[in-house]
Amino acid sequence: MTVTSEPVASGLRLDGVRAGYHDADVLSGLDLDARPGEFLVLAGPSGCGKSTLLRSVSGLHPVRSGRVLVDGQPVRGTSADRALVFQEDGLLPWRSVLRNVELPLAVQRIPRAERRERAAHWIDRVGLAGYERYLPRQLSGGMRQRAQLARTLAANPRIILMDEPFAALDVRTRASMRALLVDVWRANPTTVLFVTHDVDEALALADRVAVLDRGGRIAALVDVPHPRPADPSTADNAAAKARLLAALTEEGA
Amino acid sequence: MTQVSVAEPAVADPPARPAPRPRRRPSRRWLLRAASLVAALLTWQGLTAAHARLWVRFDQLPTVTDVAEEFVHQLGTAVYYQDLADSLGRILAGFGIAAVLGVGLGVLLARAPIAADLLQPLFEVVRPIPAIALVPIAILLFPSNEQGIVFITFVAAFFPILVSTRHAVRAQPTIWEDAVRTMGGGRWRVLRTVVLPGALPGVFGGLSVGMGVAWICVISAEMISGQFGVGYRTWQSYTVVNYPGVIVGMLTIGLLGWSTSAAVELLGRRITRWLPRSETR
Ligand SMILES: Nc1ncnc2c1ncn2[C@@H]1O[C@H](COP(=O)(O)OP(=O)(O)O)[C@@H](O)[C@H]1O
Numbered sequence: 001m002t003v004t005s006e007p008v009a010s011g012l013r014l015d016g017v018r019a020g021y022h023d024a025d026v027l028s029g030l031d032l033d034a035r036p037g038e039f040l041v042l043a044g045p046s047g048c049g050k051s052t053l054l055r056s057v058s059g060l061h062p063v064r065s066g067r068v069l070v071d072g073q074p075v076r077g078t079s080a081d082r083a084l085v086f087q088e089d090g091l092l093p094w095r096s097v098l099r100n101v102e103l104p105l106a107v108q109r110i111p112r113a114e115r116r117e118r119a120a121h122w123i124d125r126v127g128l129a130g131y132e133r134y135l136p137r138q139l140s141g142g143m144r145q146r147a148q149l150a151r152t153l154a155a156n157p158r159i160i161l162m163d164e165p166f167a168a169l170d171v172r173t174r175a176s177m178r179a180l181l182v183d184v185w186r187a188n189p190t191t192v193l194f195v196t197h198d199v200d201e202a203l204a205l206a207d208r209v210a211v212l213d214r215g216g217r218i219a220a221l222v223d224v225p226h227p228r229p230a231d232p233s234t235a236d237n238a239a240a241k242a243r244l245l246a247a248l249t250e251e252g253a
Numbered sequence: 254m255t256q257v258s259v260a261e262p263a264v265a266d267p268p269a270r271p272a273p274r275p276r277r278r279p280s281r282r283w284l285l286r287a288a289s290l291v292a293a294l295l296t297w298q299g300l301t302a303a304h305a306r307l308w309v310r311f312d313q314l315p316t317v318t319d320v321a322e323e324f325v326h327q328l329g330t331a332v333y334y335q336d337l338a339d340s341l342g343r344i345l346a347g348f349g350i351a352a353v354l355g356v357g358l359g360v361l362l363a364r365a366p367i368a369a370d371l372l373q374p375l376f377e378v379v380r381p382i383p384a385i386a387l388v389p390i391a392i393l394l395f396p397s398n399e400q401g402i403v404f405i406t407f408v409a410a411f412f413p414i415l416v417s418t419r420h421a422v423r424a425q426p427t428i429w430e431d432a433v434r435t436m437g438g439g440r441w442r443v444l445r446t447v448v449l450p451g452a453l454p455g456v457f458g459g460l461s462v463g464m465g466v467a468w469i470c471v472i473s474a475e476m477i478s479g480q481f482g483v484g485y486r487t488w489q490s491y492t493v494v495n496y497p498g499v500i501v502g503m504l505t506i507g508l509l510g511w512s513t514s515a516a517v518e519l520l521g522r523r524i525t526r527w528l529p530r531s532e533t534r
């Protein structure tokens with residue numbers, strides 16, 4: 001089937017990024033690299049600037065100085081190659097699941113028939129087949145996040161930015177969403193920047209975890225050993241968890 | 254049920270379908286509604302037929318039967334429908350222009366700071382003036398009374414629509430716009446896909462109010478300067494001492510206002526079905 005043209009993962013580099021609100025900087029010269037196809041998790045105390053970072057990379061929030069580079073090219077504004085997944089659902093409440101998932105494809109001017117086909121493919125992929133005609137308000141929180149994931153994946157972005165996408169879900173739903181994400185990402189390894197508070201979530205998903213400090217800089221980078229999902233009983237993983245917990249405790253998260 | 258195809262056995266969370274509303278017995282409610290109407294008519298008939306003078310002079314008013322006879326008579330005349338068509342045409346023209354300009358400028362004021370700075374002071378000055386107070390200006394400005402009446406109707410409906418639209422656009426959560434922008438959508442796409450549909454519930458609130466004041470103003474303007482139209486005919490009946498005719502005019506105005514408002518309401522409800530139930534009712 002040709003509905004999923006092979007996604008191209010992009011490398012991401014943040015080079016001395018400064019961003020903030022009013023007179024205050026939230027990020028004061030942040031450097032960060034993500035390899036093409038890397039799953040990079042961002043963790044850090046609440047209010048340290050994780051959302052600001054994602055919004056700056058997406059182009060929604062202006063960068064005051066420094067550069068955001070995708071495959072070496074500085075980004076200008078928002079673009080379909082950097083998708084953002086929100087914690088609250090960003091679905092348009094007046095559009096059905098199908099029309100929400102089709103939306104990025106319509107923005108990209110993809111012909112209707114192909115739009116339908118690709119949207120249907122991703123709706124099925126996230127386990128929402130049969131719910132195409134439902135409005136967001138008729139879905140549970142978990143199902144809305146599935147729909148949002150389908151919408152993001154259908155757009156075929158090179159970088160996916162996810163801002164605590166599962167934080168509002170109950171434990172069981174969160175676990176199944178995590179499994180779905182790993183599954184999909186394995187099949188199409190896009191570069192992912194994923195914000196979470198949850199240490200276990202970080203370890204389950206990440207290739208690497210970047211811990212931010214309150215000054216909006218990277219305090220620690222922790223490699224997570226494979227295979228995925230991380231088996232907490234292996235010595236390597238236990239060590240990674242210990243390092244991550246130590247770094248987070250240091251930053252007061 | 255759908256099977257969730259994930260590596261781990263996923264929770265198939267069932268759809269949160271809105272619960273069916275508890276059914277009340279409709280027949281009893283209709284009976285009550287009809288009873289209140291019948292009681293009012295009977296009281297009216299009683300007071301007027303008995304020539305009651307209870308400080309308020311009911312003996313001056315036509316009885317229900319007089320009015321009914323006059324109504325049946327007028328329904329058989331061509332001029333009744335001519336008046337209806339004239340008033341409806343004025344409403345549709347004035348209200349239609351107000352809807353287009355009110356929504357368009359409302360969006361512009363909410364989204365473009367320059368437009369807001371330019372137009373807002375002007376609107377704030379003009380808005381408190383009751384549209385009907387513009388009759389002299391309308392007579393001076395427009396070559397025909399017809400255009401003056403449409404102008405007044407337009408002014409009346411314009412501001413509620415403008416204000417509601419502006420407010421609805423401003424109150425929108427930014428997440429919808431952010432979502433479309435990160436898909437690569439530009440200004441025009443955001444406007445079409447997010448701003449306008451998201452503002453519709455508020456816009457329809459403004460349209461409902463606008464339709465109400467549009468009727469008030471079209472009728473008043475017709476009474477002052479109209480040729481034909483329900484308002485003109487009602488005043489005309491008064492001057493020729495045809496009191497049943499006055500009441501027939503009033504009832505006609507009431508029915509017109511009610512049906513056009515109901516049409517706006519119905520359209521609004523159809524278009525904003527996506528709203529949670531409690532808000533649409
Ligand atoms: N729209 C805004 N206006 C002003 N300050 C903001 C705004 N959004 C966030 N901030 C501030 O910026 C800092 C970083 O916020 P945020 O990026 O949301 O942190 P995080 O996502 O890590 O919790 C916080 O101190 C917050 O109060």
Ligand SMILES: [Mg+2]
Binds near residue numbers: 050051052163
């Ligand atoms: Mg945040």
